[in-house]
Amino acid sequence: MRLTGVLCVRENTHYRQFKTMWKSYKFKEQRLKLPLPLQEKNVEIIRGKDFLRGLDTKQVVVAAEPDPVPTPSLKKHPNYHEKPALTYTNEIQFIEGKKQACLLTKSREMEGVPAGILRLMDTLELPDVNSTIQKYIMNSQVWDPTNVKLTKRIDKEKIGYKFREFGIPRERAMLNLMTDLVRLFVSMMNLYPSARENRRLLTRPFLGSHYRYKGDLINIRARSEFLISSREFLPCFADTDAVKESVDYTIPDMHPVNPTIDLRMENLYSEQNIPAFRVPFEFDKPQTLFHLNKDLSKLVHRQNRALMFLLGYAMAAARRKYGDDVTDLPEPICVQCVNMNEATLNFTFFQLNTMDFSSDSGVKNFVWFDSGNHLFAKHLTKPWLKDPEFKINRYDSYSEEPLKKLLAVVMYGLSNL
Numbered sequence: 001m002r003l004t005g006v007l008c009v010r011e012n013t014h015y016r017q018f019k020t021m022w023k024s025y026k027f028k029e030q031r032l033k034l035p036l037p038l039q040e041k042n043v044e045i046i047r048g049k050d051f052l053r054g055l056d057t058k059q060v061v062v063a064a065e066p067d068p069v070p071t072p073s074l075k076k077h078p079n080y081h082e083k084p085a086l087t088y089t090n091e092i093q094f095i096e097g098k099k100q101a102c103l104l105t106k107s108r109e110m111e112g113v114p115a116g117i118l119r120l121m122d123t124l125e126l127p128d129v130n131s132t133i134q135k136y137i138m139n140s141q142v143w144d145p146t147n148v149k150l151t152k153r154i155d156k157e158k159i160g161y162k163f164r165e166f167g168i169p170r171e172r173a174m175l176n177l178m179t180d181l182v183r184l185f186v187s188m189m190n191l192y193p194s195a196r197e198n199r200r201l202l203t204r205p206f207l208g209s210h211y212r213y214k215g216d217l218i219n220i221r222a223r224s225e226f227l228i229s230s231r232e233f234l235p236c237f238a239d240t241d242a243v244k245e246s247v248d249y250t251i252p253d254m255h256p257v258n259p260t261i262d263l264r265m266e267n268l269y270s271e272q273n274i275p276a277f278r279v280p281f282e283f284d285k286p287q288t289l290f291h292l293n294k295d296l297s298k299l300v301h302r303q304n305r306a307l308m309f310l311l312g313y314a315m316a317a318a319r320r321k322y323g324d325d326v327t328d329l330p331e332p333i334c335v336q337c338v339n340m341n342e343a344t345l346n347f348t349f350f351q352l353n354t355m356d357f358s359s360d361s362g363v364k365n366f367v368w369f370d371s372g373n374h375l376f377a378k379h380l381t382k383p384w385l386k387d388p389e390f391k392i393n394r395y396d397s398y399s400e401e402p403l404k405k406l407l408a409v410v411m412y413g414l415s416n417l
Helices: 015-024 036-040 048-054 098-105 115-123 130-143 170-189 193-198 240-248 299-322 401-411
Strands: 080-088 107-110 199-203 206-213 216-223 226-230 264-268 285-292 328-340 344-354 365-374 377-379 394-396
Touching (some): 098 107, 098 299, 098 365, 130 170, 193 199, 206 299, 299 344, 299 365, 328 401, 344 401, 365 401
Parallel strands (some): 080 216, 107 365, 285 328
Antiparallel strands (some): 199 226, 328 344, 344 365
């Protein structure tokens, strides 16, 4: 019997009538009749239940469960060490910011940008690429055909508003813009014969490097987007006199906190020495690193990450050139990094003067931070406002100043400039 709305109007109304109707109109199974063709052939029809009862079912013998395999102990691994090592990766952030990063790298923070970069910014003329760069921006933010559900965002002006947005993911937009910029400026660099002969562009390099900080082993694992390597190292950012004067400089300490407090401790490790290329490689001198900030961390953490990565590349290069026994380098090794997010370019310059991290005294390394170079401004939608201009994302405040710095960074170290 079918339960209809008439029967279930109320819970207690017509209860007896409902029971009577339910009994009288219950489903009655009809007796099956043997089809006439089967009757003529004398085919016997047997009920399925009767057929199953007549089967001689044998009891299946269940195999005994195997003994559980114990989890192997980490202490039996060949790379296990009783004394843990410290590891730095992309996810780690320093609670004390630049002060902590300078302590771990034994670096002195210099003001502005290196003099050689400033000189190139004044002498090099940026070609008329504004329209091309603006097309790159629109391609990364609007024209890309990717259309997926975006992660939920929170607007401080309207905390309770529930966004349901589809479009280009943030990581893909940043990667598109960086790829186009690197391709454009590397093509400008290759106009010079010295660049075509001596430099190569590597994609998705991975570095595994290490050094000892006051007796503790620190492994650095760096994964970036691009790396420009060469047959020659970059010219020094600071002269010999500045290196000698660094002996008198005192790095601000974090007493009583140890600078290694934020690094991850691991007992299963090895002294990593993985270059960003297959050895032997003719262009084994790292020069310019391009890194993408995929997380939403603060600007200071992004610059600290670039500094640690540059230290790893410089230490690996110095170890290949001078070995492990050298403390103060006869010739400093310089590397630079361009790290960016959706609309901002940040530059970090590092000069490795010493490989002695046993104490904070002696010769110091140098680092320059140039942050907050905004290429354009992105204004997200605010659907709760009635003004039509807030219904779509807006892009304005385009500036070519970061491009001049980027051109100087890429061209730095080339001859015949």
